[in-house]
Amino acid sequence: MMNKATLVLFLVTFSFSLHAQKLFSTKTGQIRFNASSPLEQIAAINNQVDSKMIDKTGQIVFSVLIKSFKFENQLMEDHFNENYLESSKIPKADFKGFISNIASVNFAKDGKYPAVFIGTLTIHGVQQKVSTTGDVIIADGTPSISGVFKIKLADYGIVGSYIGGKIANEAEVTVNCKYQ
Amino acid sequence: MKSKISLIIFVLAFAAAIGVWYYAFKYSVTNHRDVANENAIIVSASQIVKDFQTNETKANKTYLNKVIQLKGEVLKKDQDQAGNYTLTLKSDDPFSSVFCTLKKGVKLSNKDSTITIKGVCEGFLSDVVLNDGVIVK
Incomplete structure (x- = not known):
């Protein structure tokens, strides 16, 4: 009888520790956008990125508001919102997916772990399957995500006569999110 | 000629x-756009969160890109990765608040627990998001 109780207790504890997972989140992640061409510097920064990540499953979500992208040039910011991303109609963009090799990240040990991100990127209301690489960085027990990838503006229905000329065909997106 | x-x-x-x-x-x-010089829509933190939760499309039409002035109870003060100060204001829903990033250079004092701010509404994620915030009172 006593043994059975010990066994049950053991199983319960074991299964709990097996399923214990942690949700990391931030509301102040950073994403930079750069579509500069040799003719024009076109860059913006968003310091209000909402992101959540689960350590065990590698599930990860980034959500941004298009209006949170700030340009040095106000007119450029207005054009970005009104003519290209149409942020009044489509205010958000997001990425939903997984870090496929999350098992190789040791959240208890500080270090830089290469990561593969696979998921769906939705910009301008258009969904595209994407996969890219980056890093999970653990510093003082707190994880951060960093990564750089390129998106083809035409793939997301972002069109305009300047694209391919003053505006690059491909925009570089730099992610740097520190979780809390 | x-x-x-x-x-x-x-x-x-x-x-x-x-x-x-x-x-x-x-x-x-x-x-750049200066919120201090613009007329604001005056609303409470609870009301703007409720408006976005009930009908986001409609709330976007009302608030998006507009200057909003609101009074609320401060839940959290923090700094973002670029060093700008951020404020979270309480609503009636514990899972959704008003999140405001203050304008570069605007600082927060420690004592204020209820605050009136003015900022540009950028939309709704898990919170209603404001940017370029300034402190009115």
């Missing part, structure tokens, strides 16, 4: 080109 007219046209076109260039590349870099 004809050459005089073409000279005038040339001078006007040149002046216009300079004007456009100045507006696009000089004026627009130094002159």
Whole structure:
């Protein structure tokens, strides 16, 4: 009888520790956008990125508001919102997916772990399957995500006569999110 | 006579080109939108969260890109990765608040627990998001 109780207790504890997972989140992640061409510097920064990540499953979500992208040039910011991303109609963009090799990240040990991100990127209301690489960085027990990838503006229905000329065909997106 | 007219046209076109260039590349870099000078929609933190939760499309039409002034109880003060101060204001829903990033250089004092702020509404994620915030009171 006593043994059975010990066994049950053991199983319960074991299964709990097996399923214990942690949700990391931030509301102040950073994403930079750069579509500069040799003719024009076109860059913006968003310091209000909402992101959540689960350590065990590698599930990860980034959500941004298009209006949170700030340009040095106000007119450029207005054009970005009104003519290209149409942020009044489509205010958000997001990425939903997984870090496929999350098992190789040791959240208890500080270090830089290469990561593969696979998921769906939705910009301008258009969904595209994407996969890219980056890093999970653990510093003082707190994880951060960093990564750089390129998106083809035409793939997301972002069109305009300047694209391919003053505006690059491909925009570089730099992610740097520190979780809390 | 004809050459005089073409000279005038040339001078006007040149002046216009300079004007456009100045507006696009000089004026627009130094002159950013300033919330302090704009009329604001006055609303409570609880109400704006409720409006976005009930009908986001409608709330976007009402609030998006507009200057909002609201009074609320401070839940959290923090700094973002670029060093700007951020404020989270309480609503009736514990899972959704108003999140406001203050304008560069605007600082927070420690004592305020209830605050009135003014900022530009950028939309709704898990919170209603404001940016370029300034403290009214």
